Amino acid sequence: MGVASGAPRVGVVTFPGSLDDRDAARAVRLVGATAVPLWHGTHDLEGVDAIILPGGFSYGDYLRAGAIASLSPIMAEVVTAAEAGMPVLGICNGFQMLTEAHLLPGGLIRNDHGNFICRDQRLRVENTSTAWTSGYAAAARDRAALAGTGDGPGGSGAAGGPGASGTAGRSGTASATGDFASSAASGAPEITIPLKNGEGGYIASAETIARLEGEGLVAFRYLDVNPNGSMNDIAGVTNARGNVVGLMPHPEHAVEPGFGPDTALAMRSGIDGLPLFASLLASLLPA
Amino acid sequence: MPTIVVEVMPKAELLDPQGKAVAGALSRQGRSEITGVRVGKRFEIEVAGPADDAILAEVAALADELLANLVIEDVISVHFAGADGFGLDAAADFASGNVTTDTSFDEASTPEAQAEIREGLS
Numbered sequence: 445m446g447v448a449s450g451a452p453r454v455g456v457v458t459f460p461g462s463l464d465d466r467d468a469a470r471a472v473r474l475v476g477a478t479a480v481p482l483w484h485g486t487h488d489l490e491g492v493d494a495i496i497l498p499g500g501f502s503y504g505d506y507l508r509a510g511a512i513a514s515l516s517p518i519m520a521e522v523v524t525a526a527e528a529g530m531p532v533l534g535i536c537n538g539f540q541m542l543t544e545a546h547l548l549p550g551g552l553i554r555n556d557h558g559n560f561i562c563r564d565q566r567l568r569v570e571n572t573s574t575a576w577t578s579g580y581a582a583a584a585r586d587r588a589a590l591a592g593t594g595d596g597p598g599g600s601g602a603a604g605g606p607g608a609s610g611t612a613g614r615s616g617t618a619s620a621t622g623d624f625a626s627s628a629a630s631g632a633p634e635i636t637i638p639l640k641n642g643e644g645g646y647i648a649s650a651e652t653i654a655r656l657e658g659e660g661l662v663a664f665r666y667l668d669v670n671p672n673g674s675m676n677d678i679a680g681v682t683n684a685r686g687n688v689v690g691l692m693p694h695p696e697h698a699v700e701p702g703f704g705p706d707t708a709l710a711m712r713s714g715i716d717g718l719p720l721f722a723s724l725l726a727s728l729l730p731a
Numbered sequence: 732m733p734t735i736v737v738e739v740m741p742k743a744e745l746l747d748p749q750g751k752a753v754a755g756a757l758s759r760q761g762r763s764e765i766t767g768v769r770v771g772k773r774f775e776i777e778v779a780g781p782a783d784d785a786i787l788a789e790v791a792a793l794a795d796e797l798l799a800n801l802v803i804e805d806v807i808s809v810h811f812a813g814a815d816g817f818g819l820d821a822a823a824d825f826a827s828g829n830v831t832t833d834t835s836f837d838e839a840s841t842p843e844a845q846a847e848i849r850e851g852l853s
Contacts (some may be wrong), residue, residue, distance in 0.1 A: 508803075511797070543800075544800065549802075549805040550802060551802040553746075553748070553803050554744055554748040554749060556748055557748070558749075558751065636818075645746075647802070647803055649802070673746065
């Protein structure tokens with residue numbers, strides 16, 4: 445859906461217990477869109493062009509993570525808008541809400557090792573044709589054009605396939621500022637963004653997993669280590685239409701030099717989350 | 732005022748990290764005879780009105796819809812408190828005869844609930 449004029453308006457919903465709503469709003473502003481704070485207790489989407497459900501611990505994870513928030517008044521509007529094609533992104537707790545609201549398949553359970561995990565996590569962007577991931581394809585093309593042969597610092601990351609254990613990629617293949625690695629084998633962009641959750645184990649029925657894999661609906665996959673027992677190393681999924689995307693890691697925490705993950709170039713210089721928000725801008729603005 | 736008990740367990744085929752942690756703690760206590768633990772949830776729901784099959788069916792549908800996420804959990808049982816001798820109002824329920832041992836609602840019995848389960852798994 446195009447926007448007639450002005451910067452796209454992106455709503456960020458605050459629930460009781462949301463933590464990363466302001467971070468998400470900041471990421472939205474950094475790519476030039478307008479962040480619109482939305483409140484869980486209303487039915488008012490305030491005419492936004494896209495919606496982000498942020499991370500946190502809505503309702504203290506009571507009942508199930510995201511379950512009670514998925515019944516909030518505003519979620520009825522979010523579901524209707526998502527079904528009409530509006531871009532909706534769920535990060536961490538927001539991803540849990542999207543599965544609870546049946547906008548995305550599967551569910552999230554407690555990490556298999558039982559511990560809360562907080563780390564900079566390498567991911568492969570498996571699907572770069574969604575409203576929220578197309579920017580990774582564009583950024584990868586720019587990078588290849590700049591680098592010529594494109595044999596960048598992340599080339600060695602291709603050695604570890606999905607689920608490959610080991611520590612090789614933990615520090616050595618961190619991406620450069622405003623730039624990221626791509627697998628030499630598949631060309632799929634590889635990024636490093638923070639991951640922090642206690643209930644991030646993605647599960648679904650065997651049929652659902654087969655469908656996700658068969659139809660290319662796995663949007664993000666964990667690299668190097670599976671941090672929480674997710675089936676098929678799945679870190680994020682998209683719906684078939686590509687407007688609804690959910691992921692456990694936090695792109696909004698890797699959008700500004702000085703505050704992101706460490707990279708090979710400098711401490712905390714990683715901004716691999718930025719293309720995700722830029723993707724949205726590209727999908728909203730008329731071509 | 733009848734109380735309806737809903738029991739929810741993580742799906743048998745899925746890992747139950749909570750149960751695993753408890754089993755680990757027990758084994759460290761030297762309780763080698765305990766070979767496995769799974770942790771689920773029990774809801775005690777107070778309802779106004781008569782304890783009849785209609786309210787039981789209503790709560791059973793609610794259990795499938797909200798109390799459990801059928802993608803990751805199963806509703807094991809929906810029954811009136813007292814039917815199993817446990818619960819807030821078990822004694823009062825027994826005294827008033829407000830008790831059923833009918834467990835036919837333990838499985839999703841309405842076509843809507845069954846459809847929902849199928850949808851949840853698809």
